[in-house]
Amino acid sequence: MSELNGTWILESKENFEEFLKALGVGVILRKIAKNITPTLIIKGEGRKWSVKMTSSFKNLEYNFNLDEEFDDVTIDGRKVKCIFKLEGKKLITEQRDFKSKELISKIEKYVDEKGHMIEFLYAKNIISKRTFKRVN
Template sequence: MSALNGTWTLEKSENFDEFMKELGVGLILRKAGNMVTPTLIISNQGNKWSIKMRSTFKNTDDDFNLGEEYDDETTDGRKVKSLYNLDGDKLICEQRDRKTRALQVTAVRSVNEEGKMIEVKLINNYLKVL
């Protein structure tokens, strides 16, 4: 079992509007994204993982196997190929454009010393959100 298993509610977000703007998300969708307080429900059994995101704006369900790329649609509607892997206690997701295969976003989730889940997102491997 992973330390990430459980229910996590957003407490704070830094630079999220800039992150979404960099991805080309429009103003209305960015405003909505900045107003919601999503809850993530993460579970796993071996290499099989489930991440459910619940919010007043949109709900998503991602079920995947570590190391297996799959077709995905992001909350903002981008069509990507997602690939999850573990690096120690960090769950890392790479999202690539389905057509060009260009890396768009890398998301790294881990649990800190205080028992809080931290998610760091990078665009094209440049740190954008802390």
Template structure:
């Protein structure tokens, strides 16, 4: 069982709007994303995982097998290929352009020594960070 398992609520974020801008997310959705405080519910065992995001704006749910790419649609309607993999203690998500297969975003999640989940988000030359606290 992974130390990422549990329920997490967003505590802080750095450079998140710039990350969304690098992805091409429009102004209205960036402003909404800036104001919401999502809760993530992560459950992973062996290769079978689920990640749920709950917020006042929209809920998302991913059920996946590590290492198996699948078709996905982002909150702003872009079609992407998505792949989750585990590297050491990090859950890594790669989003690829549906047509070109180029990586457009990478997200790394891990639990630090203070039992906070750290999320590093990469798009183009932009790096953002979000910190979540465990709620259970």
């Protein structure tokens, strides 16, 4: 079992709107995303994982096997190829352009020494950091 398993609520964020802008997310969706406090529910054992995000705006759920690429549509309607990997204790998500396979974004999640889940989000030359606290 991963120490990422559990329910997490957003505590703080840095540079998040800039990250969304680098992805090409429109101004209205960026403003909405900037002002919500999502909850993440992560369940992982072996190769089978799920990541569920709930918020006052929209809910998302991914059920996946590690290291298996799948087709996805982002909240703002872009078609991407997505893959989740476990590297040490970090859950890595990569989104690639559906046609060119060029890397669009990379997200790393891990639990730090204080018990917070740290999420680094990368797009182009932008890095965003979000910190979550465990709910349960």
